[in-house]
Amino acid sequence: SQQGEEDPQALSIQEGENATMNCSYKTSINNLQWYRQNSGRGLVHLILIRSNEREKHSGRLRVTLDTSKKSSSLLITASRAADTASYFCATDGGTSYGKLTFGQGTILTVHP
Amino acid sequence: GAGVSQSPRYKVAKRGQDVALRCDPISGHVSLFWYQQALGQGPEFLTYFQNEAQLDKSGLPSDRFFAERPEGSVSTLKIQRTQQEDSAVYLCASSLLTLAEYSNQPQHFGDGTRLSIL
Numbered sequence: 001s002q003q004g005e006e007d008p009q010a011l012s013i014q015e016g017e018n019a020t021m022n023c024s025y026k027t028s029i030n031n032l033q034w035y036r037q038n039s040g041r042g043l044v045h046l047i048l049i050r051s052n053e054r055e056k057h058s059g060r061l062r063v064t065l066d067t068s069k070k071s072s073s074l075l076i077t078a079s080r081a082a083d084t085a086s087y088f089c090a091t092d093g094g095t096s097y098g099k100l101t102f103g104q105g106t107i108l109t110v111h112p
Numbered sequence: 113g114a115g116v117s118q119s120p121r122y123k124v125a126k127r128g129q130d131v132a133l134r135c136d137p138i139s140g141h142v143s144l145f146w147y148q149q150a151l152g153q154g155p156e157f158l159t160y161f162q163n164e165a166q167l168d169k170s171g172l173p174s175d176r177f178f179a180e181r182p183e184g185s186v187s188t189l190k191i192q193r194t195q196q197e198d199s200a201v202y203l204c205a206s207s208l209l210t211l212a213e214y215s216n217q218p219q220h221f222g223d224g225t226r227l228s229i230l
Contacts, residue, residue: 042205105154
């Protein structure tokens with residue numbers, strides 16, 4: 001069963017706009033990760049934020065983590081048509097070997 | 113290889129048939145995971161291998177599902193007497209070390225096998 005919830009389920013924006021996706025989870029974590037999945041493909045790792053970090057940047061990506069609220073957000077700035085994909089957050093649930101629990105994902109569509 | 117390779121990419125089987133799905137992880141990766149992804153959903157954990165040892169199979173839906181990694185590299189997920197609810201994409205992922213050796217490492221995913229049971 002899915003442990004996390006993502007919001008919104010779908011997001012449609014124009015190229016150049018920013019996209020924000022949110023994720024909530026239920027258990028304690030070592031880290032939270034964001035992955036991208038293009039249609040018919042596997043998941044590609046985007047960014048990992050540790051439980052003791054509050055914000056992290058990578059290129060056009062900005063991730064925040066609030067462990068008190070058990071929530072995270074992913075911001076994609078200056079979006080491009082190539083960013084069109086499904087985005088998933090995943091937590092490791094504090095396990096010793098990194099078993100991931102995924103949210104249901106946000107489908108992002110960026111119109112050129 | 114450069115990435116995680118899964119075969120076949122697509123598999124169609126009749127209900128009741130047995131299927132075998134293969135995963136070639138990145139060379140040298142210790143940890144290997146199998147996930148099941150239903151249409152429109154996020155992946156769900158099935159099982160975990162550390163080298164050849166299957167340390168967690170808590171996510172396997174039934175005893176019809178069996179996974180192995182006999183030499184600590186290639187892994188096979190077998191589903192016996194397939195049923196329509198087994199239709200899904202099966203994803204394999206690997207990571208270099210165990211979490212105990214290096215925490216906070218990403219998993220590298222293959223493109224999956226799309227299984228359709230008629």
